[in-house]
Amino acid sequence: MNxxxxxxxxxxxxxxxxxxxxxxxxxxxxxxxGEKCVCELAENIDADFSTISKHLTVLKQAGVVIDEKRxxxxxxxxxVPCILNxxxxxxxxxxxxxxxxxxxxxxxxxxxxxxxVIMSNNQMEKNR
Amino acid sequence: MNxxxxxxxxxxxxxxxxxxxxxxxxxxxxxxxGEKCVCELAENIDADFSTISKHLTVLKQAGVVIDEKRxxxxxxxxxVPCILNxxxxxxxxxxxxxxxxxxxxxxxxxxxxxxxVIMSNNQMEKNR
DNA sequence: ATAACATTTGGTTGTTTTACCAAATGAGAA
DNA sequence: TTCTCATTTGGTAAAACAACCAAATGTTAT
Numbered sequence: 001m002n003x004x005x006x007x008x009x010x011x012x013x014x015x016x017x018x019x020x021x022x023x024x025x026x027x028x029x030x031x032x033x034g035e036k037c038v039c040e041l042a043e044n045i046d047a048d049f050s051t052i053s054k055h056l057t058v059l060k061q062a063g064v065v066i067d068e069k070r071x072x073x074x075x076x077x078x079x080v081p082c083i084l085n086x087x088x089x090x091x092x093x094x095x096x097x098x099x100x101x102x103x104x105x106x107x108x109x110x111x112x113x114x115x116x117v118i119m120s121n122n123q124m125e126k127n128r
Numbered sequence: 129m130n131x132x133x134x135x136x137x138x139x140x141x142x143x144x145x146x147x148x149x150x151x152x153x154x155x156x157x158x159x160x161x162g163e164k165c166v167c168e169l170a171e172n173i174d175a176d177f178s179t180i181s182k183h184l185t186v187l188k189q190a191g192v193v194i195d196e197k198r199x200x201x202x203x204x205x206x207x208v209p210c211i212l213n214x215x216x217x218x219x220x221x222x223x224x225x226x227x228x229x230x231x232x233x234x235x236x237x238x239x240x241x242x243x244x245v246i247m248s249n250n251q252m253e254k255n256r
Numbered sequence: 257a258t259a260a261c262a263t264t265t266g267g268t269t270g271t272t273t274t275a276c277c278a279a280a281t282g283a284g285a286a
Numbered sequence: 287t288t289c290t291c292a293t294t295t296g297g298t299a300a301a302a303c304a305a306c307c308a309a310a311t312g313t314t315a316t
Binding site: 257258259260261262263264265266267268269270271272273274275276277278279280281282283284285286 | 287288289290291292293294295296297298299300301302303304305306307308309310311312313314315316
């Protein structure tokens with residue numbers, strides 16, 4: 001890793017780190033649906049206003065969101081909308097982890113696809 | 129944010145946080161090109177072996193990579209290859225930030241595309 | 257068995273992050 | 287102007303993180 005590569009990694013890691021907190025990730029996902037004022041975001045977060053404000057500052061510094069003051073309120077929106085595109089892959093990792101846990105419990109006696117069949121049968125049971 | 133949504137956010141944020149460190153992000157990008165043993169990764173990282181090992185542990189427990197011991201060496205590989213797909217969006221954020229900085233310096237006197245023309249002219253100058 | 261190698265674990269220390277409270281700011285309303 | 291509302295800033299304490307060193311582990315080679 002040379003010096004240039006290193007600063008590129010630092011820059012990219014900084015963005016990922018900004019998204020790497022449950023509250024901030026939730027905020028980013030909310031903003032994917034359009035701009036929101038701080039008060040709207042705060043309605044659904046159980047934390048001090050100052051905490052919320054600081055999380056938004058982190059996202060802003062990372063370049064993920066931008067803010068705009070209009071009247072008494074401050075509105076935040078995604079600066080680059082593609083943030084939403086990250087989620088499918090993150091969810092795939094989650095899914096893969098869940099699958100390994102299942103296989104652990106199953107003691108590796110059945111294959112992935114066999115498990116899928118079993119799971120979907122269970123689902124049908126429930127829905128009956 | 130209800131309890132379920134909250135734990136989902138925690139799970140996802142955990143993955144992003146694992147990638148949110150320059151060394152770990154670099155490791156993940158290396159592994160996108162195929163499995164590597166710890167020693168191969170270590171060759172290009174200026175840090176103690178124990179530090180490198182701990183970073184790999186973080187990636188492993190986030191479900192990003194899996195390890196396999198073969199002989200004396202331990203090989204790591206991406207558990208879910210889509211990690212690479214995250215990068216274009218991260219780079220777009222970087223790009224957007226760079227662009228705002230340029231516009232700040234330019235005092236907003238020129239448009240994005242005008243700047244692009246100027247920049248590519250500068251590039252041609254250099255290459256002459 | 258012993259040595260040599262690759263990697264992990266445990267322990268320590270300094271740094272960063274997070275959350276809260278209290279106080280400050282800035283804008284619009286009275 | 288003065289009051290209120292929405293948000294940010296400053297300060298502080300607790301928790302989490304990152305890097306290093308030293309020692310432990312598990313594997314082949316001698």
